[in-house]
Amino acid sequence: MTKINSQKLKHEQIQYIEFLSKDIVQAKNFYTTCFGWKFTDYGVAYTSFTGDYVDGGFTNGVPVKGSILVVLFTEDIEATKNKVVKAGGKITKDIFSFPGGRRFQFTDLDGYELAVWTN
Template sequence: MAEIYSQKLKHEQIQYIEFLSKDIVQAKNFYTKCFGWKFTDYGTAYTAFAGDYVEGGFTYGEPTNGTILVVLYSEDIETTKSKIISAGGAIVKDIFSFPGGKRFQFTDLDGYELAVWTE
């Protein structure tokens, strides 16, 4: 993920948004035409995008309301995870590795699911 970023990474900022798409090629074409987003494919099931003020990705799935995933960056993923647990959040996917680093996913007190990543 880090190679597509044009901005400085800031600890615990909202940094990345993931969408579900039933047709990633169609999504890429639409957002390229509308907003000029640039895409980087990671295999056939995931593509990352970067625009002037937004970065994120598309993964295969059936889009429904509430399926956008907000991703925060952390300089210290273990400490951020501990803070979330201490505040009453629930870890729904523990720390795992992916081609850009490591991440985990959690729900807040309202049930919203977010993710935290690190390089």
């Protein structure tokens, strides 16, 4: 696991997420292209990532649909949606309004569904 910057940690907040991936290289390319995550490889079966507010990893395995929904924040929802589509993501719920702002949902190349929101 990546050494976590303790200044980013908040009491009882999510600080590390691990995904299963059928193709770790593909996952790294997708998330680097869309969100600028930085990766560190630990052999061929595991890679960790660092984002601005959460760290995590990808390990070899078959993704399970319908698990926890990861929600990312963006300052420009249209630009983020365009990056997701250009990188090969599939939009599952187009941009919609909700009481806290606007969001969309997509699946990545492994089939995980994530959401992106803005206020």
